[in-house]
Amino acid sequence: xxxxxxxxxxxxxxxxxxxxxxxxxxxxxxxxxxxxxxxxxxxxxxxxxxxxxxxxxxxxxxxxxxxxxxxxxxxxxxxxxxxxxxxxxxxxxxxxxxxxxxxxxxxxxxxxxxxxxxxxxxxxxxxxxxxxxxxxxxxxxxxxxxxxxxxxxxxxxxxxxxxxxxxxxxxxxxxxxxxxxxxxxxxxxxxxxxxxxxxxxxxxxxxxxxxxxxxxxxxxxxxxxxxxxxxxxxxxxxxxxxxxxxxxxxxxxxxxxxxxxxxxxxxxxxxxxxxxxxxxxxxxxxxxxxxxxxxxxxxxxxxxxxxxxxxxxxxxxxxxxxxxxxxxxxxxxxxxxxxxxxxxxxxxxxxxxxxxxxxxxxxxxxxxxxxxxxxxxxxxxxxxxxxxxxxxxxxxxxxxxxxxxxxxxxxxxxx
Amino acid sequence: xxxxxxxxxxxxxxxxxxxxxxxxxxxxxxxxxxxxxxxxxxxxxxxxxxxxxxxxxxxxxxxxxxxxxxxxxxxxxxxxxxxxxxxxxxxxxxxxxxxxxxxxxxxxxxxxxxxxxxxxxxxxxxxxxxxxxxxxxxxxxxxxxxxxxxxxxxxxxxxxxxxxxxxxxxxxxxxxxxxxxxxxxxxxxxxxxxxxxxxxxxxxxxxxxxxxxxxxxxxxxxxxxxxxxxxxxxxxxxxxxxxxxxxxxxxxxxxxx
Numbered sequence: 001x002x003x004x005x006x007x008x009x010x011x012x013x014x015x016x017x018x019x020x021x022x023x024x025x026x027x028x029x030x031x032x033x034x035x036x037x038x039x040x041x042x043x044x045x046x047x048x049x050x051x052x053x054x055x056x057x058x059x060x061x062x063x064x065x066x067x068x069x070x071x072x073x074x075x076x077x078x079x080x081x082x083x084x085x086x087x088x089x090x091x092x093x094x095x096x097x098x099x100x101x102x103x104x105x106x107x108x109x110x111x112x113x114x115x116x117x118x119x120x121x122x123x124x125x126x127x128x129x130x131x132x133x134x135x136x137x138x139x140x141x142x143x144x145x146x147x148x149x150x151x152x153x154x155x156x157x158x159x160x161x162x163x164x165x166x167x168x169x170x171x172x173x174x175x176x177x178x179x180x181x182x183x184x185x186x187x188x189x190x191x192x193x194x195x196x197x198x199x200x201x202x203x204x205x206x207x208x209x210x211x212x213x214x215x216x217x218x219x220x221x222x223x224x225x226x227x228x229x230x231x232x233x234x235x236x237x238x239x240x241x242x243x244x245x246x247x248x249x250x251x252x253x254x255x256x257x258x259x260x261x262x263x264x265x266x267x268x269x270x271x272x273x274x275x276x277x278x279x280x281x282x283x284x285x286x287x288x289x290x291x292x293x294x295x296x297x298x299x300x301x302x303x304x305x306x307x308x309x310x311x312x313x314x315x316x317x318x319x320x321x322x323x324x325x326x327x328x329x330x331x332x333x334x335x336x337x338x339x340x341x342x343x344x345x346x347x348x349x350x351x352x353x354x355x356x357x358x359x360x361x362x363x364x365x366x367x368x369x370x371x372x373x374x375x376x377x378x379x380x381x382x383x384x385x386x387x388x389x390x391x392x393x394x395x396x397x398x399x400x401x402x403x404x405x406x407x408x409x410x411x412x413x414x415x
Numbered sequence: 416x417x418x419x420x421x422x423x424x425x426x427x428x429x430x431x432x433x434x435x436x437x438x439x440x441x442x443x444x445x446x447x448x449x450x451x452x453x454x455x456x457x458x459x460x461x462x463x464x465x466x467x468x469x470x471x472x473x474x475x476x477x478x479x480x481x482x483x484x485x486x487x488x489x490x491x492x493x494x495x496x497x498x499x500x501x502x503x504x505x506x507x508x509x510x511x512x513x514x515x516x517x518x519x520x521x522x523x524x525x526x527x528x529x530x531x532x533x534x535x536x537x538x539x540x541x542x543x544x545x546x547x548x549x550x551x552x553x554x555x556x557x558x559x560x561x562x563x564x565x566x567x568x569x570x571x572x573x574x575x576x577x578x579x580x581x582x583x584x585x586x587x588x589x590x591x592x593x594x595x596x597x598x599x600x601x602x603x604x605x606x607x608x609x610x611x612x613x614x615x616x617x618x619x620x621x622x623x624x625x626x627x628x629x630x631x632x633x634x635x636x637x638x639x640x641x642x643x644x645x646x647x648x649x650x651x652x653x654x655x656x657x658x659x660x661x662x663x664x665x666x667x668x669x670x671x672x
Contacts, residue, residue: 014532025520325516328477329530329579330505332498409477412516 012342015335019342026315030347033311037351037391038358040301041384045359047297048380050366051290053373058286061204062279066142068242069275070107070249072100072235072256090231091269096259097135097235104237104251106244109137111236112218116225120174120214121186127173131187131214133221134236139165141238149181149196152217160219164192167211168200185214190224192216203371245274304351305391312344312399323403324411337404344396345389352388356381423489424587424618425451425474430483432469443469445641446483451620451634453586456613458629459622461638468591470638471622475508475589476500488586505533509580513592515572517564517579524560527551527578534583550578554608570601577608581617588612590621594628600662606631607655631655 023030074092097112114133119126136154139146152163164185171180171194184191192214201210222229239248249272256270316323323336360376367374432444444466451457461467472478473485476492479500485493492503504510509530517526527547531538538546551560554574564572573593580588590609594602610631613619621632629635630653637645 014537018532021521021525321516322518325510325512325518326529326533327501328475328504328510328516330501330533330583332501332533335533409472412477412512 012338015338016342018339019346022315022319022339022343023346029311033308034347034351034354036304036307037301037348037388038304038355040297040304040391041352041355041388042358042362043297043300044294044387045356045376045380045384046363046366046374047293048290049359049363049374049376050372051286051293052375052377052380053363053367055283055286055290056375057373058282059279062275062282064143064201065275065278066236066238067275068239068245069141070237070239070245070252071273071275071278072096072237072252073271073273074231074233075269075271090229091260092232092235093230094232096256097232099255099259100235100237100252103255104248106239106248107237107252108240109141109236109238111135111138111141112232113138113234113236114218114221114226115233116221118187118225120170122174122183125174127170129167129170129173129212129214131216131221131225133218133225134215135218137238138215138236141236144201145199146196147199148179149194151196157217157219160217160223162190162192162220162224163195164214164216164220165196165198166194166215167198167209167213169209169212170214171197173212187214188225192220242276245276249274301387301391305348305395308344308347308392309395309399311347312340312396313402315343316340316399316403319403320406320411320414323406324408324414327406327408328412333404336406337400340400340403341393341396344400345392348388348392348396349385352385355388356384359384422453423450423486424453424455425449425620426486427470427474428484428486430470430473430480430485432466432473432478433481442641444473444480447638447641447643448483449636449643449646451587451618453618454613454616456609456619456631456633457621458632458635459620459638460624460626460629460635461644462624465638466641467622467638469641471589471591471620474587474620475510476504501533502535505530505583506535507586509577509583509585509588511573511576511580511588511590511593513595515564515569515576515596517572517575519565520563522561522563523551523556523567523575523578524548526564526575527560527582529579530583546582547578550581551575553581553612554578568601569597570604573597573601573605574608577605577612581612585617587618587620590619592622592624594623594625600659602628603655603658603662606653607659610655627653 072092074090094112097110100107101110111134116131117128118131119128121127136152136157138144139151146165147168149165151165152161155161156163166180166185174185175183180194180197183194185194186192198211198213198215204210218232237248237252239245253268253272257268260269262268326336363374363376366372427447427449430444430447431442434441434443447470459467459471469478473480476487477500479495480493483493484491487503488507490503492500495503518529524544524547527550528543531543531546548557548560551557554577556571556574556578559567559571564575567575594605597605606628609619609621623629630649630651632649633652634646634648636643
């Protein structure tokens, strides 16, 4: 009968059964403990989903600018002394745009841009909207097709004709569901003939309605809406491929510095940004926001984990005699350790699963309510699951070890 | 059950246990040598501080002697590791406690199954249930398997605990004040079960401070100051079954009066 004391393996099956029985004995407590993890994991999933959704939306928005775009603003954000901000100082001239068209060979499309707001009217309806003056290249450059009608032409731009293209929102506000092609829109008492209606773009990342717009030749806008002037707010240029972005940007800077007579060592009086830079900046912003939200959510997950630890410690103390009894009938320390670890993990994993579902539902609800988009990535779900199991092990270990190290004699006598 | 030639269940050789509390040495057990044969029913008696609990912990493989040797069923268990002692307890010993130590809000069947969950032999759920039902029948609790401790009387709870002690077919059942929390009639009922099990050849060692309970055992060992003071076999051993009949009869008489 001697020498039969070989270490037997832990039988996970029966240990799991023991843990499940223990959790069932305290249903309410188990549920409340799991709630901490449910909220933590749910918050992480929801926040990351919304963050990812925002990022995807911003990326789509930037892609919606068109492809391989370079934006040139008048004024400088880096000017020493008086800082004017983008588009502020009116340093870009129509000739500058013409020069870019002529002298930067990789630039394929150029649109001079001026922006204003005005009350527009037709019949007895009127509406306050944004007026954009652009070149005829604008629609190709922004990849913004017309839903109906035709865009204005280069001829219209040269002649500063009283024609315009309207966005869907503006069209609906003034004309309801009527056909707007050929209709006349009065802007500052100047009648403009509508040649086309743009396709719908929806809200921008800042929440403005991109379809609430009137676009007309920039010449017409400068002459008839802005009331004269020769400066542009900005110039939009497009290059053929993304490889050309940086070189073209450098060429444009050199060209404009020369045209504006800026000496070596002095700051530019304009600002050039290419689409990749804008995308990077915008993405960085949303990523920062996502990280911040996820950080807050992770804190609640940690709090949930501490909740598990707290309850497991209470549970170990409360069940000291049970532990003693188990040891008396043959449980090893590691059986007890495994049991309490499995209890903690079961709580956290079940909490995690419910939390994942809660998070997905919550992110969908928030997305619908706030008109945001949410993007649930499988990666974040898998990560949340692993993290919640990890929380169980991490926060369950100390109480479990405490239980496993109890002396059976003391534990049996514990009152 | 055992292959030991002398059929000795428990053999203690000069067992000592010394505790150190601060600078003070407490000699709880000061050299005890006892042999308990298979099939014996021993009552271990003594006042508090006599060392009987310490001795019981050693016999129950919950503690190791400071010196001396302890053979359980022929196997030297004096210096086994914590885990090996747990295995010995699981295979060879059954415990019955004064306060039953059943898991609350857990059915009698699941309580009885407990030692099997830690045994070296893995049983299926069905086998577990069958064995548990068998031992519950042996202690007269057929049909109560689904009851939780709070739904059972003290005597019934102690019978569940005895069933739990029996489920591993132990060499020795160790009972620590098994009747301490029970009224006199229920105590006799528990003694009846012990005597019945003992008749079947199971060795029982029972700690008690009540002389009338010790009278149901075949052998009484009295401890004092960490030593065996007396070791005797009572001439008039009580028969629990007969006692129960007598109690029932007198109850009936009282009811008539």
